[in-house]
Amino acid sequence: MNLGIEGETALVVGASEGIGFESAKALLEEGADVLICSRNAQKLEAAARELKASTGRAVRRFAADITKAADVGALKQWISDVASKLDILVNAVGGSRRALFEDLDDAAWLENYEFNVLGTVRVIRAMVTFLQKSGAGRIVVLGAAGARMPYPNQVVSNVHKAGLIALVKTLGVEFQKYDIRVNSVSPGRTLTALWKTRAEQIALDRGITVDAVIHEFSEEIPMGRFGKPEEIAAMVVFLASHKASYVNCQSILVDGGIARGLI
Ligand SMILES: NC(=O)c1ccc[n+]([C@@H]2O[C@H](COP(=O)([O-])OP(=O)(O)OC[C@H]3O[C@@H](n4cnc5c(N)ncnc54)[C@H](OP(=O)(O)O)[C@@H]3O)[C@@H](O)[C@H]2O)c1
Numbered sequence: 001m002n003l004g005i006e007g008e009t010a011l012v013v014g015a016s017e018g019i020g021f022e023s024a025k026a027l028l029e030e031g032a033d034v035l036i037c038s039r040n041a042q043k044l045e046a047a048a049r050e051l052k053a054s055t056g057r058a059v060r061r062f063a064a065d066i067t068k069a070a071d072v073g074a075l076k077q078w079i080s081d082v083a084s085k086l087d088i089l090v091n092a093v094g095g096s097r098r099a100l101f102e103d104l105d106d107a108a109w110l111e112n113y114e115f116n117v118l119g120t121v122r123v124i125r126a127m128v129t130f131l132q133k134s135g136a137g138r139i140v141v142l143g144a145a146g147a148r149m150p151y152p153n154q155v156v157s158n159v160h161k162a163g164l165i166a167l168v169k170t171l172g173v174e175f176q177k178y179d180i181r182v183n184s185v186s187p188g189r190t191l192t193a194l195w196k197t198r199a200e201q202i203a204l205d206r207g208i209t210v211d212a213v214i215h216e217f218s219e220e221i222p223m224g225r226f227g228k229p230e231e232i233a234a235m236v237v238f239l240a241s242h243k244a245s246y247v248n249c250q251s252i253l254v255d256g257g258i259a260r261g262l263i
Pocket of ligand 1: 013014015016017018019020037038039040041043044064065066067092093094095096115119142143144145186187188189190191192193194195229
């Protein structure tokens with residue numbers, strides 16, 4: 001299938017590893033010109049090398065922390081220096097903190113809000129001017145299945161990722177004046193650094209092996225296994241493509257069937 005994005009310009013934020021990295025890779029494979037961003041400059045450089053080695057295509061990169069307004073301002077300046085427009089924006093930054101409600105204070109809630117919601121808002125606000133110039137801009141943000149089927153011990157990200165569904169629904173309408181579509185992908189459990197770190201912590205807390213944790217959490221998934229980051233990225237790239245030209249305001253689950261609700 002030709003996704004029709006060859007020669008287009010895409011910015012992937014949170015691209016040094018995991019779902020963002022695989023999204024950048026898939027966009028490169030489809031012929032897009034890809035710009036990547038995340039916090040750690042060394043990790044970003046290694047990701048750029050790996051992308052070049054696997055796709056034969058070079059990426060340009062910029063280190064920024066989207067929980068910091070000044071960094072997002074610097075990212076905006078860099079984009080205006082290196083690109084005349086953006087056709088695609090992917091934000092793959094986010095995550096969750098495993099904790100019970102009673103163990104979370106205001107600071108913990110605010111920290112997670114910056115990470116999952118305000119960072120995304122800042123990036124979109126900074127990039128909308130470049131996406132307008134596309135004439136058919138697309139925004140894809142990473143949500144989570146936990147917003148549709150709240151996970152135990154993850155109240156803070158359940159709440160904030162649900163907020164992203166509302167953001168996508170709102171902006172997909174508001175940005176029609178700019179011909180920008182806005183969607184999100186809601187992954188289920190996916191084997192990235194995020195889940196590996198979580199599995200290590202659970203293994204430590206419970207005195208079991210990491211493999212035992214992964215096995216136990218896999219059993220709750222109808223497909224019996226975790227997702228691979230490239231399986232999530234495939235949906236990201238589809239939504240970012242012209243093949244999804246009538247898909248707007250949606251949050252699409254890619255979760256092996258774990259979220260059981262009808263809607
Ligand atoms: N993996 C899962 O099971 C799962 C499940 C549901 C939803 N999701 C969602 O899918 C998205 C991607 O998850 P993932 O598992 O691929 O995450 P990951 O493996 O932790 O990778 C996150 C990426 O974002 C970058 N990053 C982190 N904080 C950042 C910040 N403040 N500013 C800029 N870049 C930042 C990281 O690089 P640096 O550290 O160098 O910044 C890295 O490149 C997230 O929104 C997550 O909530 C994942």
